[in-house]
Amino acid sequence: MEKISKDNKRNSRANKVMSTKIIIPKELFNEKENITKVMEILEYIKKRYNKEEKIHKIMTSLCLNLLIQKQLLTKKLETKKSNVRNFVNEYNEYFDDLLEISLPEGEDDILGIIYQCLQTEGKKNEKGSYYTPKSIVKNMIKDIKNTNALILDPCCGTGMFLLNIKTDNPNNLYGTDIDDIAIMICKINLILKYKEYEFEPKIKKLDFFTESASINEQFDYIITNPPWGADTSKVDKSFFYEIDSGESFSYVIYNASKLLKECGKMIFLLPISFTNVKVHADIRKYLLGNYKINNIIIYPKNFSGVVTKFVSIEVENRDEHNYNILISDTNQNSLINKEEILNSYSQIISLVAEEEKRIIDIIYQRDYSTLKDSKWALGIVTGDNKNKLKKEYKSGYDKIYTGKEISEYSLLPCKNYIEYKREDFQQVAPEEIYRAKEKIVYKFVSKNITFAYDDKQELFLNSANILIPNIEGLGTKTILAFLNSELFRFVYLKRFNDVKILRGNLEQLPFPRISKEKDNKISRMVDEVLNGNNRIKEDINDEIYTIFELNSNEINTIKESLYGKIK
Numbered sequence: 001m002e003k004i005s006k007d008n009k010r011n012s013r014a015n016k017v018m019s020t021k022i023i024i025p026k027e028l029f030n031e032k033e034n035i036t037k038v039m040e041i042l043e044y045i046k047k048r049y050n051k052e053e054k055i056h057k058i059m060t061s062l063c064l065n066l067l068i069q070k071q072l073l074t075k076k077l078e079t080k081k082s083n084v085r086n087f088v089n090e091y092n093e094y095f096d097d098l099l100e101i102s103l104p105e106g107e108d109d110i111l112g113i114i115y116q117c118l119q120t121e122g123k124k125n126e127k128g129s130y131y132t133p134k135s136i137v138k139n140m141i142k143d144i145k146n147t148n149a150l151i152l153d154p155c156c157g158t159g160m161f162l163l164n165i166k167t168d169n170p171n172n173l174y175g176t177d178i179d180d181i182a183i184m185i186c187k188i189n190l191i192l193k194y195k196e197y198e199f200e201p202k203i204k205k206l207d208f209f210t211e212s213a214s215i216n217e218q219f220d221y222i223i224t225n226p227p228w229g230a231d232t233s234k235v236d237k238s239f240f241y242e243i244d245s246g247e248s249f250s251y252v253i254y255n256a257s258k259l260l261k262e263c264g265k266m267i268f269l270l271p272i273s274f275t276n277v278k279v280h281a282d283i284r285k286y287l288l289g290n291y292k293i294n295n296i297i298i299y300p301k302n303f304s305g306v307v308t309k310f311v312s313i314e315v316e317n318r319d320e321h322n323y324n325i326l327i328s329d330t331n332q333n334s335l336i337n338k339e340e341i342l343n344s345y346s347q348i349i350s351l352v353a354e355e356e357k358r359i360i361d362i363i364y365q366r367d368y369s370t371l372k373d374s375k376w377a378l379g380i381v382t383g384d385n386k387n388k389l390k391k392e393y394k395s396g397y398d399k400i401y402t403g404k405e406i407s408e409y410s411l412l413p414c415k416n417y418i419e420y421k422r423e424d425f426q427q428v429a430p431e432e433i434y435r436a437k438e439k440i441v442y443k444f445v446s447k448n449i450t451f452a453y454d455d456k457q458e459l460f461l462n463s464a465n466i467l468i469p470n471i472e473g474l475g476t477k478t479i480l481a482f483l484n485s486e487l488f489r490f491v492y493l494k495r496f497n498d499v500k501i502l503r504g505n506l507e508q509l510p511f512p513r514i515s516k517e518k519d520n521k522i523s524r525m526v527d528e529v530l531n532g533n534n535r536i537k538e539d540i541n542d543e544i545y546t547i548f549e550l551n552s553n554e555i556n557t558i559k560e561s562l563y564g565k566i567k
């Protein structure tokens with residue numbers, strides 16, 4: 001794993017907080033045609049208001065608008081329902097005026113979607129507030145059958161979990177959050193969903209890192225997608241003597257665990273690093289030592305603004321000594337023994353199935369070399385892409401590629417040009433790296449590891465990383481073939497399971513010793529791919545499987561891990 005110093009981590013978080021990019025979270029919509037309607041509403045809002053500080057007013061107006069649209073409130077703000085009246089009284093001070101728009105039908109949380117769109121990426125990063133798509137929420141709550149259960153979402157946002165849980169009584173649903181606007185929207189969502197009921201939504205503003213002890217109830221279920229990597233610098237660490245990572249999701253889990261009834265369950269959505277990164281050994285150890293982790297589900301893809309893979313975990317408030325944790329992904333289930341993890345170094349929870357583990361062992365049992373003696377470099381950081389990158393070529397400009405133009409084996413057509421004045425750039429690698437006779441380039445963030453070949457001394461921006469490989473007995477093109485092979489994708493996925501393609505991980509890939517003839521043969525096959533013969537990629541994969549002496553069952557396991565069950 002890449003070691004990121006605390007300062008770097010802080011800097012990268014600071015950059016995100018400054019970010020002003022706005023993303024439409026398309027996966028939150030039930031009806032795709034509502035995406036255009038929301039874009040029109042955003043345009044309308046942009047024209048009518050201009051400043052970010054008005055979000056509270058805009059969202060209050062939209063809430064009241066929706067209540068009127070759903071006929072729970074008149075335009076004169078009159079209502080027969082006491083919870084609607086209380087709501088209007090509570091938020092009156094933010095109320096600007098009624099907007100002349102009609103909100104799209106068919107969504108569970110249209111206000112939450114608009115709220116996510118109005119916030120900058122920076123703001124969402126600060127609070128770790130990326131709302132959870134319904135398909136994931138549904139999957140996480142599918143085993144909750146008790147419709148009388150007391151349920152808490154401690155970081156409820158606009159209420160995606162609370163809205164989707166089946167309950168006989170909305171008084172059993174509790175939510176807390178630090179975000180005033182999200183709380184307001186969550187209340188409206190519950191009032192609208194349970195409009196036949198007279199009840200006050202139990203949604204309250206509370207900092208769950210520091211104030212959870214003020215909650216008096218004990219719960220059957222505590223379910224959430226907590227903030228990941230949010231700022232916890234103001235939290236008094238002495239209250240969490242078993243948790244030293246300072247990680248926001250660990251604080252939420254720790255505090256939630258104290259609010260569970262006997263045999264109550266917590267279901268949390270977490271980044272995959274919860275399972276396998278050393279710094280999170282604290283929370284793994286705490287849970288394994290005091291609770292029962294029933295299962296871990298690995299999800300296949302990520303959602304808007306979230307670049308890491310993620311899992312959900314179910315933890316039960318039950319004292320049980322020797323048990324197995326069920327690990328599931330889309331293709332298979334496996335079991336992993338609790339005591340084995342607890343007694344292991346850093347309590348890493350390996351998500352790799354038995355057969356996959358066995359295949360990886362076979363691969364690493366051979367004599368191999370690594371990329372440790374190679375040269376590595378980052379692409380150029382211009383400091384001002386907007387002005388320095390040009391779309392049109394002019395004499396004196398160089399082509400410059402980004403990560404987006406890196407595809408398997410070759411580069412896609414270049415889309416940008418630049419005046420290559422090294423002294424004007426914020427970060428630039430040595431000239432001889434960019435101008436090397438041949439080099440391999442790869443995307444820094446990618447679902448699959450993807451490498452392209454460059455022998456034209458091209459320039460790259462920092463969304464691409466550069467590798468000039470040096471392994472005795474293997475040519476650059478042969479190394480490229482291994483890196484792009486199914487087998488290496490499988491090894492990378494199973495060993496590191498990260499969309500960030502880190503040098504430290506690539507340096508652990510095993511390059512076998514092969515004969516000169518074999519090296520030449522693979523290198524010639526790569527030439528064919530570079531000349532446009534894509535069909536030969538399959539032959540390269542087979543050649544590499546043969547080198548590692550894998551049989552057809554083992555190859556099928558690898559293919560199933562990468563592409564799902566083969567029908």
Ligand SMILES: C[S@@+](CC[C@H](N)C(=O)[O-])C[C@H]1O[C@@H](n2cnc3c(N)ncnc32)[C@H](O)[C@@H]1O
Pocket residue numbers: 127128129130131132153154155156157158159160161176177178179182206207208209210224225226227228230
């Ligand atoms: C990832 S979002 C999830 C929201 C919602 N549960 C969902 O899944 O759609 C995390 C939420 O945690 C809230 N949050 C951040 N820090 C918090 C804290 N200290 N106490 C309570 N909530 C917090 C954010 O405001 C945000 O709404």
